[in-house]
Amino acid sequence: MKILIAEDDAPSRRLLETILKNLGHEIVTFGDGKQAADYYANNDISIIISDWMMPAMDGLEFCKVVRADPKSVYTYFILLTAKCDRESYLDAMKAGVDDFLSKPLDSTQLMIRLHVAERLVMHMEHIVKLESTLLTICAWTKQVKVGPDEWVPIDEFLHEQMGLRLTHGISPAAAKLLETAANQPPPAPVPEP
Secondary structure, eight states, rough: EEEEESSSSSHHHHHHHHHHHTTTTTEEEEESHHHHHHEEEEEEOSSEEESSSSSSHHHHHHHHHHHOOOOOOOOEEEEEEEEEEOHHHHHHHHHHHOOEEEEEEOHHHHHHHHHHHHHHHHHHHHHHHHHHHHHOTTTTTOOOEEEEEEEHHHHHHOOOHHHHHHHHHHHHHHHHHHHHHHOOOOOOOOOOO
16 A cells, blocks of 8 residues: 655655555655645545644644545545644644554554555545446336436436447337236226215
Protein backbone atom coordinates (compact mmCIF):
# COMPACT_ATOMS: atom_id res chain seq x y z
CA MET A 1 0.00 0.00 0.00
CA LYS A 2 1.07 3.57 -0.57
CA ILE A 3 1.63 5.31 2.76
CA LEU A 4 2.30 9.00 3.30
CA ILE A 5 4.28 10.05 6.37
CA ALA A 6 4.03 13.63 7.66
CA GLU A 7 6.51 14.05 10.54
CA ASP A 8 8.70 17.07 11.29
CA ASP A 9 11.13 15.16 13.52
CA ALA A 10 13.72 13.68 11.12
CA PRO A 11 14.78 10.70 13.30
CA SER A 12 11.13 9.69 13.88
CA ARG A 13 10.40 10.10 10.18
CA ARG A 14 13.37 7.88 9.20
CA LEU A 15 12.35 5.23 11.76
CA LEU A 16 8.79 5.12 10.42
CA GLU A 17 10.06 5.00 6.84
CA THR A 18 12.43 2.11 7.61
CA ILE A 19 9.80 0.04 9.40
CA LEU A 20 7.20 0.58 6.68
CA LYS A 21 9.61 -0.14 3.81
CA ASN A 22 10.67 -3.38 5.56
CA LEU A 23 6.98 -4.34 5.63
CA GLY A 24 6.85 -3.87 1.85
CA HIS A 25 4.98 -0.58 1.60
CA GLU A 26 5.58 2.27 -0.83
CA ILE A 27 6.43 5.36 1.22
CA VAL A 28 6.46 9.11 0.64
CA THR A 29 7.61 11.42 3.44
CA PHE A 30 7.22 15.09 4.28
CA GLY A 31 8.44 17.30 7.10
CA ASP A 32 5.22 19.26 7.55
CA GLY A 33 1.50 19.00 6.97
CA LYS A 34 1.38 21.65 4.22
CA GLN A 35 3.82 19.78 1.97
CA ALA A 36 1.99 16.53 2.70
CA ALA A 37 -1.41 18.09 1.91
CA ASP A 38 -0.10 19.49 -1.38
CA TYR A 39 1.17 16.05 -2.38
CA TYR A 40 -2.03 14.32 -1.25
CA ALA A 41 -4.18 16.63 -3.39
CA ASN A 42 -2.63 15.20 -6.57
CA ASN A 43 -2.00 11.57 -5.58
CA ASP A 44 -3.92 8.54 -4.35
CA ILE A 45 -2.77 7.52 -0.87
CA SER A 46 -4.11 4.52 1.05
CA ILE A 47 -2.82 5.38 4.54
CA ILE A 48 -1.51 8.55 6.15
CA ILE A 49 0.59 8.54 9.31
CA SER A 50 0.91 12.11 10.54
CA ASP A 51 2.40 13.78 13.57
CA TRP A 52 -0.05 16.00 15.42
CA MET A 53 2.28 18.92 16.13
CA MET A 54 4.07 20.17 12.98
CA PRO A 55 5.03 23.50 11.42
CA ALA A 56 3.04 25.11 8.58
CA MET A 57 0.03 22.80 9.10
CA ASP A 58 -0.57 20.50 12.05
CA GLY A 59 -1.92 16.96 11.85
CA LEU A 60 -5.53 17.91 12.58
CA GLU A 61 -5.56 20.59 9.90
CA PHE A 62 -3.99 18.10 7.47
CA CYS A 63 -6.66 15.52 8.35
CA LYS A 64 -9.43 18.07 7.70
CA VAL A 65 -7.93 18.75 4.26
CA VAL A 66 -7.91 15.01 3.53
CA ARG A 67 -11.53 14.56 4.64
CA ALA A 68 -12.66 17.57 2.57
CA ASP A 69 -11.13 16.11 -0.61
CA PRO A 70 -13.81 14.61 -2.89
CA LYS A 71 -11.73 11.55 -3.87
CA SER A 72 -13.78 8.38 -4.06
CA VAL A 73 -11.04 6.25 -2.48
CA TYR A 74 -10.92 6.32 1.32
CA THR A 75 -7.63 7.25 3.00
CA TYR A 76 -7.05 5.85 6.50
CA PHE A 77 -5.55 8.51 8.79
CA ILE A 78 -3.34 7.59 11.78
CA LEU A 79 -2.27 10.41 14.07
CA LEU A 80 1.05 10.27 15.98
CA THR A 81 0.79 12.05 19.28
CA ALA A 82 2.16 12.45 22.77
CA LYS A 83 -1.23 13.88 23.80
CA CYS A 84 -3.37 11.35 25.61
CA ASP A 85 -6.23 13.28 27.17
CA ARG A 86 -9.83 12.58 26.20
CA GLU A 87 -10.52 16.07 24.90
CA SER A 88 -7.59 15.90 22.46
CA TYR A 89 -8.73 12.49 21.22
CA LEU A 90 -12.28 13.78 20.77
CA ASP A 91 -11.03 16.78 18.78
CA ALA A 92 -8.98 14.47 16.59
CA MET A 93 -11.90 12.11 15.95
CA LYS A 94 -14.12 15.06 15.03
CA ALA A 95 -11.45 16.13 12.52
CA GLY A 96 -11.66 12.71 10.87
CA VAL A 97 -8.74 10.81 12.39
CA ASP A 98 -9.22 7.03 12.25
CA ASP A 99 -6.61 5.87 14.76
CA PHE A 100 -3.79 6.99 17.06
CA LEU A 101 -0.22 5.95 17.71
CA SER A 102 1.48 7.16 20.88
CA LYS A 103 4.95 8.60 20.95
CA PRO A 104 7.52 7.21 21.39
CA LEU A 105 6.65 4.87 18.51
CA ASP A 106 6.11 1.20 19.27
CA SER A 107 6.69 -0.89 16.11
CA THR A 108 4.32 -3.65 17.26
CA GLN A 109 1.52 -1.11 17.77
CA LEU A 110 2.29 0.32 14.33
CA MET A 111 1.92 -3.13 12.71
CA ILE A 112 -1.37 -3.72 14.55
CA ARG A 113 -2.76 -0.37 13.35
CA LEU A 114 -1.60 -1.09 9.80
CA HIS A 115 -3.42 -4.43 9.70
CA VAL A 116 -6.66 -2.71 10.67
CA ALA A 117 -6.03 0.12 8.18
CA GLU A 118 -5.30 -2.30 5.31
CA ARG A 119 -8.51 -4.27 5.96
CA LEU A 120 -10.63 -1.14 6.09
CA VAL A 121 -9.05 0.40 2.97
CA MET A 122 -9.55 -2.86 1.01
CA HIS A 123 -13.20 -3.04 2.07
CA MET A 124 -13.78 0.60 1.16
CA GLU A 125 -12.19 0.07 -2.28
CA HIS A 126 -14.48 -2.93 -2.78
CA ILE A 127 -17.54 -0.85 -1.87
CA VAL A 128 -16.53 1.90 -4.31
CA LYS A 129 -16.16 -0.70 -7.09
CA LEU A 130 -19.58 -2.15 -6.29
CA GLU A 131 -21.19 1.28 -6.23
CA SER A 132 -19.74 2.08 -9.63
CA THR A 133 -21.23 -1.09 -11.13
CA LEU A 134 -24.72 -0.91 -9.59
CA LEU A 135 -27.55 0.78 -11.42
CA THR A 136 -30.75 1.96 -9.81
CA ILE A 137 -33.64 1.30 -12.21
CA CYS A 138 -37.23 2.36 -11.61
CA ALA A 139 -39.44 -0.70 -12.20
CA TRP A 140 -42.43 1.47 -13.17
CA THR A 141 -40.91 4.01 -15.52
CA LYS A 142 -37.91 1.97 -16.73
CA GLN A 143 -35.59 4.87 -15.99
CA VAL A 144 -32.01 4.75 -14.65
CA LYS A 145 -30.87 6.98 -11.81
CA VAL A 146 -27.87 9.04 -13.02
CA GLY A 147 -27.70 11.66 -10.29
CA PRO A 148 -29.15 12.47 -6.88
CA ASP A 149 -32.47 13.56 -8.43
CA GLU A 150 -31.91 12.82 -12.10
CA TRP A 151 -33.38 9.90 -14.07
CA VAL A 152 -33.11 9.03 -17.77
CA PRO A 153 -34.94 6.39 -19.82
CA ILE A 154 -33.06 3.08 -19.81
CA ASP A 155 -32.78 2.97 -23.61
CA GLU A 156 -31.24 6.46 -23.63
CA PHE A 157 -28.83 5.48 -20.83
CA LEU A 158 -27.67 2.30 -22.58
CA HIS A 159 -27.20 4.18 -25.85
CA GLU A 160 -25.13 6.94 -24.21
CA GLN A 161 -23.04 4.60 -22.04
CA MET A 162 -22.55 1.61 -24.33
CA GLY A 163 -23.74 2.64 -27.77
CA LEU A 164 -26.60 0.12 -27.56
CA ARG A 165 -30.00 0.62 -29.14
CA LEU A 166 -33.04 -1.19 -27.79
CA THR A 167 -36.03 -2.59 -29.59
CA HIS A 168 -39.17 -3.32 -27.72
CA GLY A 169 -41.01 -6.61 -27.71
CA ILE A 170 -43.10 -8.76 -25.47
CA SER A 171 -41.92 -11.95 -23.83
CA PRO A 172 -43.86 -15.22 -24.32
CA ALA A 173 -44.82 -15.24 -20.62
CA ALA A 174 -46.19 -11.69 -20.83
CA ALA A 175 -48.03 -12.51 -24.09
CA LYS A 176 -49.69 -15.51 -22.42
CA LEU A 177 -50.81 -13.35 -19.46
CA LEU A 178 -52.27 -10.76 -21.83
CA GLU A 179 -54.04 -13.46 -23.86
CA THR A 180 -55.49 -15.03 -20.70
CA ALA A 181 -56.68 -11.63 -19.48
CA ALA A 182 -58.23 -10.84 -22.89
CA ASN A 183 -60.17 -14.14 -22.88
CA GLN A 184 -61.65 -13.56 -19.43
CA PRO A 185 -65.27 -12.44 -19.36
CA PRO A 186 -65.74 -8.90 -18.15
CA PRO A 187 -66.65 -8.58 -14.50
CA ALA A 188 -70.38 -8.54 -13.75
CA PRO A 189 -71.79 -5.10 -13.13
CA VAL A 190 -72.43 -4.26 -9.54
CA PRO A 191 -76.13 -3.53 -8.97
CA GLU A 192 -76.89 -0.09 -7.69
CA PRO A 193 -78.70 0.08 -4.37
